[in-house]
Amino acid sequence: MIDKAWTHLTGLWGRWWLAPLAPALYALAMIPAGQLRPEHILIGGLVLSLGLFNRTTQRITAALYPAVLVAIASDAIRFVVPIFVTPERVHACDLRALELRLFAVAPDKTPGDWLQQHTAPFWDVFFAIPYAAFLYVVPVYALYLFVKDRERMGLFLWAFAIAHVIGFAMWLIVPAAPPWYVRLNGCAVDVRAAANAAGLLRVDELFGMSYFQQFYARAANAFGAVPSMHVAFPLIALFAAMGRATWRTWPLHIFYATAMFIGSVYLDHHWIVDGIAGAFVAFAAVLIAARLLGLPWPWPPRAPAENAPPPRGP
Structure with a gap:
């Protein structure tokens, strides 16, 4: 046997x-x-x-195994977080100061501050959708590519894994408090603080549920704001599609990435600088994955089919 x-x-x-x-x-x-x-x-x-x-x-x-590795690593990181994330190493109010220096919309007011004063149930739900869907979008999109474009699926998933390696390293080397933490606690850092669903709690309250509260209560690290992996996720798909996406799919990639970026600030989960860092991580991960896999990137234009009619003149 x-x-x-x-x-x-x-x-x-x-x-x-x-x-x-x-x-x-x-x-x-x-x-x-x-x-x-x-x-x-x-x-x-x-x-x-x-x-x-x-x-x-x-x-x-x-x-799909790269995504499996990410799932295990995302959970296992909790065992090393206490070694690296200590009060004296966590960036909190200095991140807010940087945000004000770069993106202030008024004296002592960040874009996130302004958005927290202008929330609405419609926008709460609108931006909650990509936040709730990302765990399902990755495997579903990967399975779609498994059928339609196996090479791009490999690039997408390995870039996804590499981005997490970079992101996890940055979380440990540069632990950073998200805006909701500074809003609730000021500059004092308590590394025992649990992760918070922030603006997503309004969605829980709106629908009488505790989905987001329970989801974020399981997070291994409350001080992993930089880089924003939420912003990196859709951008990895976008960058991996360069040269392959069509006029039908480009708007979907761009809409999803934009909604996630704005939503990360609106929901009080990230500073704008977190999202910019996430974009750089996504780009670097796709570039590294393409080199390691020996794949051309951006993808060269597809050759026209042999029996395709000749293109029309202008």
């Missing part, structure tokens, strides 16, 4: 046989640590079952 299982495992994954087991092993490691949560079981079970079901599901699992 064990020999048969081993043969099946190595037949599907070869020398990477540990890959489908890793998320389940991580979930098991969380039991003695007292940190086991439903998402650990869900991810571990999905990767294990799909990775070992058949060749087709193995290929899909392998293609």
Whole structure:
């Protein structure tokens, strides 16, 4: 029985046989640590079952594996945060001062300050949608590319993983308080502070739910404002599509990225400088991923089909 299982495992994954087991092993490691949560079981079970079901599901699992690594790393970072995120190292009011120096809309008023005075239920819901959807957009978009453009899917997902490596390193090297923290607590830094849903709490209240409150209560680090990974997510997709996106899909990429950028400030989760840093991280991640994968980027224009009619004159 064990020999048969081993043969099946190595037949599907070869020398990477540990890959489908890793998320389940991580979930098991969380039991003695007292940190086991439903998402650990869900991810571990999905990767294990799909990775070992058949060749087709193995290929899909392998293609999506960069996102699996990000999920594990996003959770595991909580174990190293206390080492790096200490009160004397956290940037708080100096970030607000930088925001005022660069983007003040009035004396001692940042764009975020102004937006917090002009909130409305419509805009709360409008900007909450990309914030709520990003966890689902990434795998759904990756599966779409798996069918339509396998090379671009690889670039997108590996850039997604590389962006997180850069982002996590910056969170630890330059821990930064988000605007909601400064608004609630001023310049005093308490590293024990829990993450806060900020403007998204208005959406919870509007619909009589606690979705965003519970989601952010699970965050591993309240002081990871720089760079904004929320802003980086849609920009990774946008940059990875350069040369491949069409006039139909470009507006979707641009709209999603713009809504996320503005929403990150409107919902009081990020300073504008966080979003700019996120954009640079996204660009660097796509560039690095393209080099590592040996892919041309930006993508060269597609060659016209052999039987396509000649282009019309002006």
